[in-house]
Amino acid sequence: MKLRLGVRAELVGSRDPWAALSPAGDGDKSMDDMDPDSLLDNLPDAPFAAAIPSARDPARLLPQTIAHRGYAARWPENTLEAMRAAVLSAGAHAIETDVHLTRDGVVVMSHKVAECDWAYIQTLRTVRAPHLGMPRLSDVLELLRTEEGMEKAWCILDIKIDDDADKLLSSVKRVLDSVKGPVPWEQRILLGCWNVRLPLPTPPPTYITAARRILPSFPLAHISWSRSYTRHFSAAMPNVGHSLHFANLSGPGGRRFLRDAAGRTAPLLTWTVNRESWMRWLLERGGVVDGVVTDDPARFRAVCTRWEDEMEAGGAAARARGVSGWWCGWADLLEGVKFALLWVVLQVVARYSRRLDTLPEVMRRKRD
Template sequence: MEAQTPILENMTSSLRHERSSSPSEGTPLREKGPFPSAHKVRSKSNDPGRFPQTIAHRGYKNKYPENTMGAFKGAVEAGSHAIETDLHLSRDGVVVISHDATLKRVFGVNKYVIDCDWEYLKTLRTLKEPHDRIPRLQDLLEYLATPGLEDVWLLLDIKLANDPATIMRRLAETIESVPPGKRPWHERIVLGCWSAKHLPLARTHLPNFPITIITFSISYARQFLSIPNVSFNVNQKVLMGPLGSGFLEEAKAAGRPVFVWTVNARPYMRWCVRRHLDGVVTDDPALFRTLCDEWDDDNDEKRGKDEITAKEQLELLFVAVIVVLFGWLKLRHLPAVDGYRVAMLEDSTAARKKVKA
């Protein structure tokens, strides 16, 4: 395995379960690096790496309007270790939190985010009650800088619809503008990138920040195994498909964290636990925390490894094929990693020399 950057070494350090005097119980959590524990809680086992971390998809999406401050606060209150969220740019260069490039589905407005100034965007309210505002990344960072929340980390999804150079520059400026509190942002923010072209921009603007590759494609993900400081955030249906198990073994052998999205049903959550994934991105963080808290290895063995029925497996295979085809159509124009590999490895070598010096 190639030499790793200090950031990746933190990312892949062994998990350590913590105990406290708190009366509540929770899942085992990471202690160091950009994947810290969200709460000091007791766990049922001291086996390192027993449970994936709970990553709230667009906040607590099942209970609140997605990607709103209410959803983010609800996710933290539900015990999430991390918040996953999506970034777009407004016309005047504000980093806005929205999954869609348009405002139609969530806000009922037939406009693109990039065509609107922040002064207009901040007046919008979600169609879903309680009709919350659209937030900026700045608003979320200011909330996470609150004392007591320093162990909650952030998984960003940097959308391809934005000009890469502009959004990476504005992202860096936004992060720089918000004091992090007790823990620096590079220990709490993971940059979610869909394309290799984001990597050199990340090195330029946010050189100390870990990166995760978000993808539908196992073959595209494999290209990044030789690039230091990179983890993976893979669609679960793809990871459960015929190529997934091999990639998961390769990623584990390389010491790379693997997250999956989006996991909302108990059988698929249990699949993630059995395969010792590093994080589960879910619309219902409370459900996943409960599943982990109530986990019993003996009962799981009795339930059997084939809890997902043969019919469900066929349906899963069908869905995986559709997702792969959709991913290919969406991502077929993404650049190969080869054009960026030398620069990435040179940056990694320079970073290690700087640390040693």
Template sequence: MKHPSIIAAHEQSPLLEPEPTTNPTMLKHGLMGLRAMRGGKAMPQTIGHRGFKAAAPENTMAAFKAATEAGVDALETDLHLTRDGVVVLCHDETLQRCYGNKAKVRDLDWSEISQLRTLREPHQPMPRLIDLLEYLDLPGLEDIWLMLDIKTHDDAEEIMKRTAETLASVPSKTPWSTRVTPCCWNATYIKLSMTYLPDYHITHVGFSTSYARCLTHIPNISFSMLRHSVASPFGGRFLRDMKQLGIPVHVWTVNEENWMEWSVREELSGVITDEVALFHDVCDRIGNAEGQAPATNKGLRKTTAPKSWFLYQKARFWGEMVLIHFLITIFLARDWLKHGSQSRHINKIERSTTKTHHKDRAG
């Protein structure tokens, strides 16, 4: 039996279609560049964060199945390598938080990890990437695409190579290159994605709009940004520029209703959320409401609450912004220590894409 989103897509009206005002270059991004139709209006696509985390243990097959049954447009998950080179779906470097084991994922073989179960009920095993790909190839799930957040704890070349091998090993009715996007935190991983997955759309996932701007020359790039990084005045300019360039922008992790409304107002390409059902409710309400402004420009809802409450919310918003930018600085410093100067890697990518462009024109 097809789940409701697939029925709507194939038998009633397209679930995903570009707005009339969408930049035509957005179409080159395939499913990643489209917007969902809800309530007769174009909305951001719904992307299940680690599956449907609110309904089942994160990054488990139960969470992914719950997400597809809830009608998501895409799934987001995280990649790590086991000691024997198996690509598994787990967010953390260690197994402590989700599985109660203090070991790091890379320090155990798949045969050991496969015996673990989540601390959260219903107790679930950790899936491999191959398990999720085989599930997404089932009839009725062909329109669901996948974001692979490639964590930076493993050897960069090894995890990219193993990911490419896994994708190549699973037959699909439609090419995985049209349904899967590797999500890379820095230029090192982007360059490796271009090497090992040359036909795939690439997503840069990160915090810095300045860093993202340096990557706009890469063909078929899209961005998955922390919501706070694009909610400031500089972020607003970034969103406008990316829309003009036809580059999709998705944001994470959006679980509060006011942020969901802000995402709709900003006409984002997609929203990565734990609260799939709530986001659908918000989209349906906004889509069915005529002439109602869904949110203010800063992610704070219009309210009739006392002024003190409004001031508290505004102070909280900017407090979060300061904290996030502090954490961004720490993350970028750590990344520089581990991978070296990113400007050097970006320049290499730019030279590589320029050579390819000239070669194509000469051909």
């Protein structure tokens, strides 16, 4: 069970989840002139991303349901309709979506659009029916701000490493400042960044450092394929959340990682979990995992319901039908091997391209 259960239960279990939140502010103070080491200090928490107490048994923590690019199992991904359906139809607590810049600087929810202007992109429709348009970040914020039933959903912005960090984060900030929510967006948005290099200055800045300078009041999560890469700097940045591919949580190393994560207050999220066997395995981890990112949020909610039914029946059925240890079937084992091999390839690429940066020696000493 994670630390700070009382705080999490008070926030999530309250009749009015927004009662503890302050009214929207007027913006953030820049960190451009801060000492590099101070970037590690006063990192914002993300209590809205914590595992939530079960309505049946408040002592039992359940991972939040996070819809990967919306309800991607039923709708074209990264569309407003997919996001709306994820929350209103499937019961997701949160939405995970990608942010990228168009050639003319518009923040959109898609992949690799840097060679196209918004005027062209807004004419495009998804290949998958029902053929829908690509939303901008401002459109998503309006959805979260104004539509009934969406006002309590939160969001992970997956910030890939394709765009210039300063340009992308500055553009995101302008949009966030222009669309005011009922509470500050930093209490509903978690910034997911793929790499880190400390201390500043570095040309160009990486995404976590850029986020800390440009959006200092927003909580952060490091997204990674690799457990070892995450461990490399997690001790130096204790309030930064982890978002790991689910295969990293299995095996002896995964069990050690989960034990360590239980001692952190920052959220632990895992992606992209679509098989029921893995969903059940994560539920059995006792609230250590705070959120499960899935293409099918309705399936995960159903698995949670069935698992709780079995727990209330005495727990024997849940243990008998659940997944014990690290074994989740041949298909899941092979998938873990596949991603382990992929990470080896990425490490080789990182060594020669410097796209995935690790902490310099000064930060390793501080971590140890």
